[in-house]
Amino acid sequence: MAVVEINNVFKTYHDTEVEVKAINGVTLSFEKGDFAVIVGPSGSGKTTLLNLVGGLDQPTGGEILIAGHRLSELRSSELIDFRMDHVGFVFQSYNLIPVLTAAENVGFIMNLQKWPKEKRMARTDELLSSVGLADRHKSRPSQLSGGQQQRVAVARALATHPEFILADEPTANLDSKSAESLLDIMEKLNHEEGMTFIFSTHDTRVMKRAHRVITLEDGKVVSDEIRTE
Amino acid sequence: MKDYQLAWKNLWRNKRRTLITAASVFFAVFFALVMRSFQLGAYDRLFKNVIESYSGYLQLQHEDYFDDPNLDNTFKIDQTLIDQMKEDPNVNDVVPRLESFALAAAGSHTQGVIVLGIDPDREDKVMKISNKLVKYKLTSGTIGKLKNDSIPDKTKKLLDVFSNEAYYSEARLMMDLGISDEDSATILPIIRRHASISNGYLTENGTSEVVIGDGLSEYLKAGVGDTIVLMGQGYHGTTAAGKYMVKGIIKLPAPDIDNVIVYIPIESARELYAAPGMATSAVISLNSNDDNDILQTGNRLQKIISDPMIIKTWQQLNALMVNQMEADNKSGMIMIAVLYMVIAFGVFGTVLMMLAERKREFGMLVSIGMKKKRLAKVISLEMLFIGFLGVAAGVAGSLPLVFYGNIHPLKFTGEFARMYEDMGFEAVMPTMLPDTFYLWQVVVVLVILVIAIIFSTRKIFRMNVINAMRA
Numbered sequence: 162m163a164v165v166e167i168n169n170v171f172k173t174y175h176d177t178e179v180e181v182k183a184i185n186g187v188t189l190s191f192e193k194g195d196f197a198v199i200v201g202p203s204g205s206g207k208t209t210l211l212n213l214v215g216g217l218d219q220p221t222g223g224e225i226l227i228a229g230h231r232l233s234e235l236r237s238s239e240l241i242d243f244r245m246d247h248v249g250f251v252f253q254s255y256n257l258i259p260v261l262t263a264a265e266n267v268g269f270i271m272n273l274q275k276w277p278k279e280k281r282m283a284r285t286d287e288l289l290s291s292v293g294l295a296d297r298h299k300s301r302p303s304q305l306s307g308g309q310q311q312r313v314a315v316a317r318a319l320a321t322h323p324e325f326i327l328a329d330e331p332t333a334n335l336d337s338k339s340a341e342s343l344l345d346i347m348e349k350l351n352h353e354e355g356m357t358f359i360f361s362t363h364d365t366r367v368m369k370r371a372h373r374v375i376t377l378e379d380g381k382v383v384s385d386e387i388r389t390e
Numbered sequence: 391m392k393d394y395q396l397a398w399k400n401l402w403r404n405k406r407r408t409l410i411t412a413a414s415v416f417f418a419v420f421f422a423l424v425m426r427s428f429q430l431g432a433y434d435r436l437f438k439n440v441i442e443s444y445s446g447y448l449q450l451q452h453e454d455y456f457d458d459p460n461l462d463n464t465f466k467i468d469q470t471l472i473d474q475m476k477e478d479p480n481v482n483d484v485v486p487r488l489e490s491f492a493l494a495a496a497g498s499h500t501q502g503v504i505v506l507g508i509d510p511d512r513e514d515k516v517m518k519i520s521n522k523l524v525k526y527k528l529t530s531g532t533i534g535k536l537k538n539d540s541i542p543d544k545t546k547k548l549l550d551v552f553s554n555e556a557y558y559s560e561a562r563l564m565m566d567l568g569i570s571d572e573d574s575a576t577i578l579p580i581i582r583r584h585a586s587i588s589n590g591y592l593t594e595n596g597t598s599e600v601v602i603g604d605g606l607s608e609y610l611k612a613g614v615g616d617t618i619v620l621m622g623q624g625y626h627g628t629t630a631a632g633k634y635m636v637k638g639i640i641k642l643p644a645p646d647i648d649n650v651i652v653y654i655p656i657e658s659a660r661e662l663y664a665a666p667g668m669a670t671s672a673v674i675s676l677n678s679n680d681d682n683d684i685l686q687t688g689n690r691l692q693k694i695i696s697d698p699m700i701i702k703t704w705q706q707l708n709a710l711m712v713n714q715m716e717a718d719n720k721s722g723m724i725m726i727a728v729l730y731m732v733i734a735f736g737v738f739g740t741v742l743m744m745l746a747e748r749k750r751e752f753g754m755l756v757s758i759g760m761k762k763k764r765l766a767k768v769i770s771l772e773m774l775f776i777g778f779l780g781v782a783a784g785v786a787g788s789l790p791l792v793f794y795g796n797i798h799p800l801k802f803t804g805e806f807a808r809m810y811e812d813m814g815f816e817a818v819m820p821t822m823l824p825d826t827f828y829l830w831q832v833v834v835v836l837v838i839l840v841i842a843i844i845f846s847t848r849k850i851f852r853m854n855v856i857n858a859m860r861a
Contacts, residue, residue: 212856215757217757217855217856217859218856238761241756241759241760241761241762242759242761244757244758244759245758245759245760246759250754250757250758252754252859254750256750256751256754258751258755259403260396260399260400260402260403261391261396261399265391268391269391269758270758270759272391273759273760273764274759317758318758
């Protein structure tokens with residue numbers, strides 16, 4: 162079964178008198194273990210599509226199913242719970258909580274889900290080790306480099322075993338070395354744990370590693386290339 | 391991590407802003423409490439002065455006497471009624487008075503005075519008159535003698551400042567003249583030798599002796615042992631005239647009474663005014679002076695007495711002063727309201743800045759699964775922490791000052807003191823100890839915080855996650 166199914170989705174914005182079709186009849190599906198990137202010029206609808214898939218926004222037409230759940234049937238408070246349980250987010254600018262340590266940031270969603278302390282700590286240890294930050298538990302975001310912060314963000318996104326991770330330009334603010342290191346970790350998680358990643362990016366480094374490259378233009382899928390190793 | 395822990399951590403992400411906001415709340419609470427404490431303390435002192443040295447908390451009067459205070463509106467007071475009233479659990483004693491007006495003359499000076507006929511022993515139990523009898527007087531002659539004696543220069547300089555002051559308390563004399571406890575053993579005997587005056591007290595009914603107010607004594611230039619003449623109109627239009635020896639001087643804390651009061655034994659007054667057995671009022675001494683108890687006692691006594699007598703409470707007896715204080719109280723409250731308005735804008739400034747600055751973070755938190763309700767709770771806790779930090783510091787900061795001000799009241803001197811006394815107030819401003827007015831400051835800050843919380847919660851619930859993430 163597909164993790165994400167996007168069926169003929171439209172997203173139209175009404176800007177005063179102009180109607181903007183940000184997503185114009187997109188149909189896609191993502192399987193478990195996909196390592197896919199959505200590329201396209203600025204304004205092509207990449208981020209809008211990611212927002213729709215992440216349940217942050219509602220389409221004006223069509224439907225999206227995540228692990229069999231129809232997003233349009235969920236109320237806004239149910240959508241928040243749904244996102245917490247099923248979707249992991251990695252943002253361009255890390256978006257860690259500045260007053261919390263790396264371990265507290267990773268444990269934040271587990272905390273929201275009221276995991277027992279021991280289980281939460283064990284999972285945090287496991288995740289920070291898997292992103293190579295086992296020795297930075299107590300570091301605050303301000304004490305970490307950009308690459309390290311993004312790795313903490315990945316660990317946070319993985320915390321509650323989501324169905325897939327949405328990463329919006331995750332390497333945009335990173336230097337080459339940090340970006341490669343981050344992608345290594347993501348690739349490893351994809352290979353070893355079968356974690357599904359959906360990226361939106363302009364970064365060729367990400368594109369090179371992707372198994373599937375979807376190109377959007379003017380809100381439409383113009384190509385969907387599946388690469389075999 | 392609990393919500394309050396997250397809120398507390400968030401509070402210190404911008405230390406300076408948190409401290410500035412908490413400090414603004416601190417200053418508002420601190421100044422409001424200190425100002426209010428002085429204001430309420432001054433009212434309390436003023437009321438107590440008038441009530442405990444003149445009007446009493448409850449009085450029995452002829453129903454027409456309050457509006458038309460003349461001797462024709464007197465009543466005959468018999469022991470049976472007094473005994474009946476004393477059966478009330480809150481009534482300690484019922485002390486009759488015969489009060490009227492007269493012209494007092496001593497030498498070439500004359501002054502309109504209140505002649506208060508009292509039962510000396512019983513009145514003393516109610517009004518503690520003997521405690522207010524002047525023991526020391528710093529007349530110019532006395533000061534001259536003291537300056538030639540061996541007292542420290544600092545005290546000599548202060549003598550001029552307190553020239554013509556009268557003291558019924560040695561502690562007050564020491565405070566004014568800057569005499570320390572260590573020096574008192576050597577300096578006080580010298581002052582006692584030159585400044586003390588021997589007082590008598592009206593214990594023998596029927597004698598032609600009076601005790602007069604210190605202000606009146608100064609005006610008439612009549613000291614202990616001098617004679618004054620009282621002239622006025624007696625009961626049913628008779629002529630009242632008599633010659634009396636000043637047996638003591640009393641310094642009352644309410645200057646407008648101190649300047650005109652003549653205490654005389656009630657039998658002497660009845661003789662002077664040709665009103666045997668009559669009284670213009672009876673002061674009712676109470677066991678509990680709590681406002682509620684006073685009111686309830688008054689209501690109970692009202693049922694015992696019959697026409698034409700009525701019970702008047704201290705508020706009715708001092709209606710003008712109560713109204714003046716209420717008006718003054720309102721102006722004080724307006725000032726405090728302005729103070730809190732300024733603080734409210736400060737708190738709102740912080741809230742607005744915080745909401746704008748952390749918009750993206752709020753968007754991120756909601757996108758990863760934090761419910762808006764929970765986010766609003768964390769932000770509300772942050773604001774409550776700031777508010778309570780400021781309130782706690784304000785209350786803690788005000789307490790030492792308020793307690794100190796209560797034990798050592800602010801005492802005005804010179805022209806300022808005279809101005810106060812001319813208006814009928816004692817030139818002393820004590821603070822009032824913490825009472826419900828402390829609670830009110832907390833309530834006001836809480837109201838400001840609740841408004842700020844409602845505002846921020848509304849913003850959070852209306853937040854569009856995608857727009858917030860773009861911020």
